[in-house]
Every structure is written in structure tokens, then in C-alpha cells.
Amino acid sequence: MKHSVFTFVLLAFICWVSLSFKTPAPTYHTITIKVTNIRNNSGKLQIQVFRTAENYKKQIPWKVKLFDKDAVKNNTLTCTITGIEEGEYGVALLDDENANKEMDYSMFVPDEGFGFSDYYHTAWSKPQFENFKFQLKGDKTVTIKVRYV
Numbered sequence: 001m002k003h004s005v006f007t008f009v010l011l012a013f014i015c016w017v018s019l020s021f022k023t024p025a026p027t028y029h030t031i032t033i034k035v036t037n038i039r040n041n042s043g044k045l046q047i048q049v050f051r052t053a054e055n056y057k058k059q060i061p062w063k064v065k066l067f068d069k070d071a072v073k074n075n076t077l078t079c080t081i082t083g084i085e086e087g088e089y090g091v092a093l094l095d096d097e098n099a100n101k102e103m104d105y106s107m108f109v110p111d112e113g114f115g116f117s118d119y120y121h122t123a124w125s126k127p128q129f130e131n132f133k134f135q136l137k138g139d140k141t142v143t144i145k146v147r148y149v
Contacts, residue, residue: 026085032141033079033091039113039148041069043097047079050090053129061092066101090133091117093144115144122147 035045048061055062067079094103095113104111115121116132134142 028083028085029136030080030082030139031084031089031091031136032139033081033093033117034141034143035077035079035093035115035146036075036143037113037115037146037148038069038072038075038077038095039146040097041072043095043099043112044068045077045079046094046096046101047081048092048094049081049084050092050129051088053133056090056092056129062089066096084136086137087135088133089117089136090129091142091144092132093146095146095148109149113146113148115146117142117144120145120147 031049033047038045045067047065047067049063049065050056051062063081065079065081067077069077071077093113093115095115096102097112098104103114116127117134119127119132121127121131134140
């Protein structure tokens with residue numbers, strides 16, 4: 001009898017210790033992207049979500065989403081991406097007017113629009129990840145104003 005009580009107490013203690021050290025489940029959030037200055041309803045918007053400067057430099061997005069432009073009103077469309085864990089992110093956009101999933105160029109100048117989360121890029125070189133990154137700690141809305149050259 002003493003042996004079974006001891007075993008029960010020992011098992012209860014082990015369960016209590018293992019539960020107290022369990023890591024909490026991740027919290028998921030939504031990124032809402034308000035895209036402005038869209039010049040037409042042709043093609044799709046390609047949203048690329050990056051988590052690190054290194055992956056941005058290598059053009060390896062963590063997540064890519066395509067959105068139809070049918071619902072564009074007053075040159076604006078709102079897109080949402082759900083199920084995103086807390087962390088550092090940057091959002092880049094391609095207004096893929098011919099829906100070929102890549103930026104088209106004429107004489108080294110982009111033919112299609114592009115943009116970045118809460119950052120309007122006016123230089124000729126590619127922006128740094130530092131310019132458009134943000135910390136996600138809860139649901140967040142970012143604005144991307146599309147630039148056409």
C-alpha cells in the first residue's frame with residue numbers, strides 16, 4: 001500500500017513538473033494591408049512577406065499571397081493575411097498587371113508597380129529591409145502606396 005501511494009505521489013509530481021515547463025502555444029495575428037494608388041484592375045497583386053534582411057536580399061519570401069484586383073475601388077484594395085506569429089516582418093508588393101508572377105522591365109525600368117509596408121520608396125535602388133520592417137505583436141494594419149516608374 002505504501003508503495004502504491006508513493007508511486008501515485010511520484011507520478012503526480014512528475015506530471016506537475018512537466019506541465020509547469022511547457023512552452024505556451026504561439027499567438028497568431030492578422031496583417032491587414034491597405035494598398036493605395038493602384039492604377040488599374042488588370043492582373044493580380046502579389047504580396048511577399050519577409051522575415052529577415054538576408055532572405056529579402058536573396059528574394060526568398062517567407063510567404064507569398066496573390067490577390068485578385070476585381071475589388072479595387074478608388075484605386076485602393078485591402079488584403080489580409082491571417083495566422084501570423086509574433087515577430088519581425090516586412091511586406092513587399094508587386095502589381096503584377098499581366099499575372100506572370102514576376103516584375104517586367106523595359107530598358108531596366110520596372111513596367112509594373114511595386115511598394116513596401118509603410119514605406120514609399122523613391123530611389124532607383126532596391127530599398128533595405130530596415131526601411132519597411134515592423135514588429136508584429138498583435139493584429140496590424142500597414143499601408144502600401146504603389147509606385148509606378
